[in-house]
Amino acid sequence: MSSGLIPEHIIEAVLKHHDIVEVIGKYVHLSKLGRNMKGLCPFHSEKSPSFNVNPEKQIYKCFGCGVGGHVIRFIQEIEGYTFGEAVRHLAEEANIAFAWEQQSPEQAERQQEKEQIVGGHEFAAKLYHYILNNSAEGKPALDYLRSRGFTDSLIETFQIGFAPPHWDTLVQYFVKREFSLPLMEKGALIAAKSSGGYVDKFRNRIMFPIRDARGSVIAFAGRTLGNEQPKYLNSPETALFRKSRVLYNMHAARAEVKRTNQIVVFEGYADVIKAWSAGVHNSVATMGTALTEEHALLMRRSAERIVLCYDGDDAGQSAAYKNLGLLEKAGLDIKIAMLPNKLDADDYVETFGADRFRKEIIEGAVPTEKFRLLHLRRNFNMQDNEAKLRYVRTAIREVIAGIESPTGREHYLKELSSEFSAISSFETMKQETNEIREQEQKKRRNGDNNEFSWNTVRNDGTDSSPLPKLKPAYDKAERHLLYVMLQDKDVTALVQERLGDAFNDEAHAALAAYLYAFYAQGFEPDASRYMATLQDDGLERLASSILMTESDQGINDQVIEDYLRQIHKHRQQQAIERLVEERIAREKSGDIIGAARIELEILALNGKLQKR
Structure with missing residues (x-):
């Protein structure tokens, strides 16, 4: 695809100036893993990082949701820009002079x-x-x-x-x-x-x-x-x-968020400002509106850990409790700051000072399990023994039984049994916890989708996920060949002469056609620059997948010949299959002579296949 009226030298200057790791690092917390950088994908919710950035090739790829591309594509996706808007944004940041009419x-x-x-x-x-x-x-x-x-x-x-x-x-x-x-x-x-x-x-x-x-x-x-x-x-x-997509103070908090890998979330702007005065510079707020999936995704692009510091009154604590599931779904590690006496952050800083706010409230934030237990007990009269028993059983059923870690379950059971030893022993509580877990596992095995507070995984009753389909041999050959072509002009020239656009997969053929044109304009192998010429989401995802997953190990002239032979072989097999269908149709219609001629063509093609 053409880049429209955007001069090629501006696109090239933008790509040369912006390192993809630095650009993506403003939105995603990246850690080094071998030759790549890895982090949680900013485009879908996940708990285990599957988003990869390759500094050498200046491309990114998520193996969870499939997104991939170069630095311009990333800005397009993350900011919702058109290609031209993304180029303009990056050019402005780099102080690159630009002048073009890329818009209608x-x-x-x-x-x-x-x-x-x-x-x-x-x-x-x-x-x-x-x-x-x-x-x-x-x-x-x-x-x-x-x-x-x-x-x-x-x-x-x-x-x-x-x-x-x-x-x-x-x-x-x-x-x-x-x-x-x-x-x-x-x-x-x-x-x-x-x-x-x-x-x-x-x-x-x-x-x-x-x-x-x-x-x-x-x-x-x-x-x-x-x-x-x-x-x-x-x-x-x-x-x-758009309230659901904007967090107050995120622009100013970004540097501290990146340094700490943590965001502190408040309900209002006054709390953020007071927290800032107290030295909490990774603070943002939803400005009174409800926390949304877009907010959660926005935060997870920048950090892995969240501290919720909502008002200490019933409304604030209920809002924090309500938002836990949404934040957990986004793959965030969450803690909750506990403000006493129904205070908000603004009042607490004014009353007790900055140091105490940082150390006791922010650094003293409790894990989600602890918060759920504290929030739950608000519904029970702790002066009544019958109510205490109901609380213990509810806490086990709705919170502790859902903790996946055996160590974590035992920790909270010991705390519970220590406080309520007159109600039940540790062993009895542990036995009840195990029975509840066994019942829930049995329901899931039987495909029972009844909702349970900590059961967030639905099961369709099958024993295992279906195995992924194996790709045909020609598909593997075409991907390997394109991988080599993207890094070698001479191999590309050979493929263009011997194969042209005769790839079996239409998308592979399109990538090859763009690559022929790319090299014809005098460009040297450059994955990021080539992908910027595509301006097609599907093709850029495919190109990034090929570049990230294929290997150049063992590549030589004989291997290239084998790839070409495999691709030609599949095309001939398809041609034979079409001729067989035509021969059968002729025989059914009584055209015996026509069927015989087609049979000769089939024999000739089969002969060529055997020689390959």
Whole structure:
């Protein structure tokens, strides 16, 4: 595929400048494994890493979900960009000058609108910040923030601002700066009046800018100074802002997240800011909205461990409990920070200080099993012996029996038996745990899909998974041959002369055709650069799979000849099968002479096969 109107030298410069390990490392925690780097795939949920990055070939491949490609394809997939948008993004990061028209007029218009709306948000953030710090109208909000422990440094770091109570302060500035008011309305910064004209969306609120992964302002969160309702107001969803896909402060937390391989998740932006002041710089928030699968996937792209630090009240703890399954499904290692006395993180830091918050709350976070047990006991009256017994049996059934590790089960059973020794002994609890596990295993063996709190694996009653189908010999030969061709121009020239596009698999034939064209343009073997010419998801996945899984061991002229012979042999076998079908049809129709002629063709082809 052509790269459209994007000059080849820009694509080449982008690929040369950006090391794929560094780019992907901003989104995925990678560890060295042999010649590759490995991590949890950012495109699907998994607990064991199957996402591979090859620094030498500058490509990636996930053997779980099948995605694969070069650095431009990765940015396309992870950011939801088109090919041209991904190239532009990488060119901007590398300060590579670019000028091309890769978009249709409609696409160009949408891109221009998006840039103007982002510009409007950036301007509004600066204006609100200026009003907070430099106006009489902003002084009450500034005094309030300082009274809540927000230092000038924090206010500056997070560009906190203030939207004055007037109806159209922002509108007037937009008019002066010649911003398009209909576009600013589209970005939810202002609202149209039924009588005509526009008013500000946010008024008389402390303003917290919300930024995307690149640090651009895309939305706002506003808080009233008093008890007006709603107390908290976020920007509505727009083309820029999707609550389910944005985490507050992720852009600033990324460096610390990468260093610690851990993210601390809060409910609101005020908690994040106070945590930042306490030295917890890997903190993010969902801004009051429910945690989503997209949030979980976004976090797992960057870290393996999560600490949930939700409010200590019943609502906060229930939300933490509810989100455990979603985070576990994403393959994250989770701990829960336990805030006492129904405090939130903001109040705790103010009351007990930064050191105690870091050491006792964040570092003292408990494993999910411990949290589930603590959360469960809230439903039982611990002053009543009958209720204590019900709690013990429920804890065993709903939490402890589901722990896969025998050591882990024994640890929590000992804790339980120590606390409730008057109710039941350790041996009795252990026996009940084993009986529950045996019952559940029997249900799964019999294909019983009844839900059980810790049974997240469904079983269809079969004894084992079906074995994968073996690939035909020609498929293996074609993949091996393409692997060598991707690294050797001379072999490619030989294959083009002897085989051309006569591969048995259409996708293999397409890869070969693109490779012939790639070398014809004067390029040297370069896997990443070649794959950038494909601009087809399926072909890039196939190419990355071939490059990651095939081996060049034992490659010589005789092996190449064997591959070519195997490919030709299959084509001839297919031709013979078609002739046999035609001969049978002729015989059935009474055309004996025609059938005899076809038989001679079959014999000739069989003769050629035997000579190979």
